[in-house]
Amino acid sequence: MPPIVRTLLTRGVPLLALYLVVLGLIGAGIIDAYWMATLALICVNIVLAVSLNLITGFTGQFSLGHAGFMAIGAYATAIISNAVAGPAGFLGGLLAGGVLAALVGFLIGLPTLRLRGDYLAIATLGMAEIIRVVFVNLDSVTNGAAGLTVTQNMDWNWFFVLTVGSVILIRNYLRSRQGRDAIAVREDEIAAESIGVDTTRAKVMSFTIGAFFGGLGGGMYASYFYFIKPDLFGFLKSIDILVIVVLGGLGSLSGSIIAAILLALISTLLQGFTEIRMILYALLLVVIMIFRPEGLMGSRELSLNVFSRLGRRRPALATAQAAPGASEAQGKGDER
Amino acid sequence: MDQLAQQLINGLSLGSIYALIALGYTMVYGIIQLINFAHGDVYMVGAYVGFASMAILGLGVFESLALAMVTCMILGVVIERVAYKPLRNSTRIAVLITAIGVSLLLEYVMLYFVGAAVRSYPPLPDYFNAQFAVGGVVISAKSLIIIGVSVALMIGLQFIVQKTRIGKAMRAVSQDADAARLMGINVDNTISFTFALGSALAGAAGVLVGIYYNTINPLMGIMPGLKAFVAAVFGGIGLIPGALIGGYFIGVTETLVSGYFSSLLQDAVVFAILILVLIFKPAGLLGKNVREKV
Amino acid sequence: MSDILAVEGLTRNFGGLAAVSNVNLRLGTGELVGLIGPNGAGKTTVFNLLTGVYPPSAGTITFTRQDRGPVSIGGRRPYAICRAGVGRTFQNIRLFKDLTVLDNVVIALQQNRRYPLLSSFLRLPPFAKAEAEIHAESLELLRIMGLDAKAEELARNLPYGDQRHLEIARALATKPTLLLLDEPAAGMNPNETAQLTRLIARLRDEFALTILLIEHDMSLVMKICERIYVLDHGVVIASGTPAEVRANPKVIEAYLGEEA
Amino acid sequence: MFEIRDLHVHFGGIHAIKGISLSVEDGEIVTLIGANGAGKTTTLRTASGLKAPTTGSIWIDGKDITKASPQDRVKMGLSHVPEGRRVFPRLTVLENLELGAYLRRDRAGIAADLADVYARFPVLAERTKQTAGTLSGGEQQMLAMGRALMARPRILLLDEPSMGLAPLLVQMIFDIVKGINETGTTILLVEQNANMALQIAHRAYVMETGSIVAQGTAAELAQTEDIKKAYLGG
Amino acid sequence: SGTTAPSSAAGGGAAAGGDTVKVGLLFELTGNVASYGTAEANGAKMAAEEINAAGGVNGKKIQLVEYDTKSDTAETTTLAAKLMTQDKVVAIIGPATSGGMKAQIQLSAQNKVPIVSGSATADDLTVTNGKLNEYVFRTCFVDSYQGTVMAKYAASKLNAKTAVILKDTSSDYAKGLADAFDKQFKAGGGTVAATEAYTAKQTDFNAVLTKLKGQQFDVMYVPGYYEELGLIIKQARALGITAPITGGDGYESPKLAELAGSALTDVYYTNHYSATDTDPKVTAFIDAFKKKYNNATPEAFHALGYDTMKFVADSIKRAKSATGADVKAAMTETKGFSGVTGTFDVDPATHNPIKQATIIGYKDGKISVTEKFS
């Protein structure tokens, strides 16, 4: 079998099956408006989490500003698709949103990615806040705090294409030389430089690509949920996305996907407990982290490829998150 | 001129509040490199304990302050033992997420029990409400108290961390816990002590803010917590004088931006300055950018 | 035999401390040269200056490759210096500990096998071709270093000696013409050191390398180095053949002691 | 005075120490040699309480300390210079040394010991205000030794103290170890540099993949052919 | 549940044949605006209990299905879909903010379930781009009305020639009020000397107040909510700003007096009702509320939530059947509905209630003025 045929069979068939099953369930009315909205949210969260995982989990750059990219994508899509009706406006909006987010990511990333750890986190957090404040103040374009009403342009077909497409593209990136450079940066920046990895370039590239898909996620959000306003994209949204990434496992794409689904299900289950739902959610978060600090998947991947071994081991996250003390402890044995 | 002087006073008072919270933040960070997102919420709990103690138990301001500090101290240690200690050997982001979980937990448990509505602190003794007018500039006793307390606490903390035995132990633990054990340092107790101290400070800040603004609510910790974190980073995270300077800087900048440009832009300008400062001083204003020796 | 590396007036200060001051070094193509000296003499700092980890406070570093001619590498970024043809290992092992042995080598090797970003995203033919080559070459290199059986293990799980070997393999994968080894035998017992000594000599020949190495184990240094520079307090206090250096009273006093 | 009985240690599934027993008598230098990964470091880490054993026990002065915390062991006179030095990188040399005496209260004694450490390692005296992380490898090794001495230990565990040191210093370190021993400190020394270790030790154990495969007086072992071949490079 | 395809059969299907009628309660119980959402939800719940205690509507008990939007729009859309298609409610009450309402406008039309807010005041909520949103209702003033009324009041009763505006930029509500005030005040011949802003959850307003103090003005218009207003009033008076401070129904809360204390003087705002009102309906409401909630005095949000529930129940009672479409029709035809926040008709063209504003004024922490004004 030529590799391309094999890939289509092993990966394409299960995906196509997934697509058709959901389509069938929608047709049969089993997936109703409520479940469709839940599905939409899952898809948006997958795109957001996977793109943040690229930045934080794989490249080791701690970002607290993903909601900023989301906001750019959401507003660009909203404004363009409101101005130009039909698929042209909506797809153009999504693309413009992604590109704009990538551009901002590039411009912000270039100077700030020199920062390490928490300093980078705070710089990205600041960036997202600035983006939000700009949207509040660009009254004539964004309608300020009052927010924008958006036409619903997404359906299951689009969600499927965009979500699966994003995941595949990011996965391909990670398993290429550019992606391995990014992982090398995460593992040990000094060592990476010493073997010829242009670490600045690797970081900025991951950040820009992550920003693009963050923007795309925002655009998908805006195109389904009717209404956006700046305070949806605050600091807490960035945290929400980070929670998905860490819960799934830093450095595991399938972990991010599983966590996005799991959190949506948890949220559904908790909806009945109006009064204490957030208490239960917070408790659950703490308990999960205590018992599985490496996240649900660690850095392992679950493969769709039914013929390959399940759970092929992928690189784990180390340097970026290990306590600074640990990396400075000299000596040959890594004692912890 | 008067207006500028007034704005500076305003900025320093606001900055003191950020500094008060940032001190505890930065100390905990300095020792275990944890961005303790729950710190802002411990501060909130402190504000409520102060409120309950004054409004319900009828205690005086200083008794209430003490009570809030002790309660928060216990709360801080419990949080550390239950939620953070099991993650001693995990990645820092894992602990960060746990801290966010704890933060949400405190907020929503509080929301559940006391409701979302704001509460106002009971009336205070007169000396708190005094005001002085110097020319056209109004200075309130509360401002002076809060500025004074923040400076005093900074000095006290700096002394503890730099000069005392336990302070040295704290720094040793922060750099290499195993090696610290080999020196005979009880690492768990040292970390608990750090939390106790940091949380007591948060409790004090909560009561002082309650007194200063006279309003508290279960979500009051989020924004100041974030700003305090920014202040700590700004000054050089882990550095106690940095927290104070960062707090003042942010307070004054915010005030001047809203006073002379537009209050709409205050957060954006603060963050923009922060990013610029970090680009030129990647370890904050006071931080030294030590490169790892290879 | 032309000089591959010419260092002139190299100086580096840390605060008030002159870790390296006015150092001149010359390495001929194909030479195997030792850099020795007491602890804190500035040997590792010289490596760090040569590889761009620190910019020099003063001085020039000229690196020559037959095919490209001389270039000044002082103060350039480490990755650029590596790409110019200078590879190194670290005194404290710096592997990508949570990656596989193979991936450690692949990342170094792929720096010479570029293909465009679009190929990566879409898995276009250039991607597949280059990946296959990278994979094959990496395995070949591991085989030469005797690590091929452990290609899929995580680097952190290797025994210490293998980790040292892997670090050398990773440096070789960048296709250097000049290789800098910082205490390759540290932590090895005399037996292992002897094996390593033979390996280094072999690598120099097989890969047509010029090697500069720092080492405190005199059994290794004296056996394979053709020339030796001795550094003390940041200054070159002696240089010459092993025999000359060993007999130099300054070196004996500062470094070797009476026993050596 | 120090004893390990039938110790087993696991790292997850890895059985790193497979039932070793060893003892160090009062005033002795005992050395533990063996190839990389034999388990020497793990033995010392278990002895000082950084790593919990699966089974087996550790004794000081006839007291079972298997369950004692590291700081209690320090109190009982145990001091451990870990592999890789583990100095506190952002503290100064002086602060590192002061921490060595963390559990001591006798100011005068501490001052005297500090002077003593400075006398043994003059480099440290020149660098009291330098942060330890920027010291060279050898300087850090001296600092780590000095720091351990500040606890005025009765039994000192040393993990490869000669690693990365210049020949002159290797000699010096072994002299110092011997000197420390002569002032009454019992020493358990782990070394790769087996030649030197056997020269100063009274007795020795040889470890291989988690087990002790040979033991005896240092002089005896230095003459054994197998050991010469495997560890002494001859 | 779903044996029939929900999307087609979702025409606001009532709990068929049962002895209850389901009403959705979709509010911001957590998140940014939890304090308003919670208050309104509690008001509505109290009303539902009263209605059920009195025998329900048309013999059926009201069954509330309550969810929390977390102040998030995606959550709002999702849960609105759940209420409409799975829980099959007849109508949804909430959310409290216009943004939340906007997230379910399209669903309300698709599923034919009326949605009613007690406090979503954005002008373009019920009529978007000149088109009426058929299933969207509210029981509160629109922003422009309150802003206009206060501008007139400031000019005629407070003799103000120059005004400054300080608005909460994080809420569309304050923005709407501010814009309307600005327009009307200028139209009436006044000048607006400065427009400044703050954001919700801010606690320190000294900077912007110090800046305003440098201006000459006769009145301050500060649309926003009591949480911030209590502090603004207090800090303004402490800085020596003595001009009257005016605003909208966001001021209405006993907390305002608590927070501002004695500084609460020369403060005027537009409101639906007054807690000192002697109307028996109002006093009964206040008494019942105090009894249920620990002696707390109700706020505007409580009253609005309460009225909204009563309004929905009233419409169900008048509807031909308990289906969304019929209830919507009944709502549109409402005439003279009398609640604690006033008596109103629903304007069929805009679905806005036609009701008169009450001006409430404070002196030394006590209410000194209560007058109807328009």
Ligand SMILES: Nc1ncnc2c1ncn2[C@@H]1O[C@H](COP(=O)(O)OP(=O)(O)OP(=O)(O)O)[C@@H](O)[C@H]1O
């Ligand atoms: N980043 C730094 N900051 C301050 N001082 C430094 C730094 N790096 C090295 N030094 C100092 O420079 C001197 C030379 O250090 P270097 O590491 O080059 O020594 P070395 O010759 O490699 O010693 P060793 O054989 O022990 O490894 C030492 O005194 C060290 O303390």
Ligand SMILES: Nc1ncnc2c1ncn2[C@@H]1O[C@H](COP(=O)(O)OP(=O)(O)OP(=O)(O)O)[C@@H](O)[C@H]1O
């Ligand atoms: N933290 C750890 N996790 C898993 N395995 C470990 C860990 N530390 C040590 N080991 C394993 O235990 C065994 C013994 O290691 P140890 O470090 O004690 O050897 P050593 O004799 O000190 O070797 P060296 O001469 O290299 O210092 C090795 O197989 C090692 O891989």
Ligand SMILES: [Mg+2]
């Ligand atoms: Mg060195």
Ligand SMILES: [Mg+2]
């Ligand atoms: Mg060892």
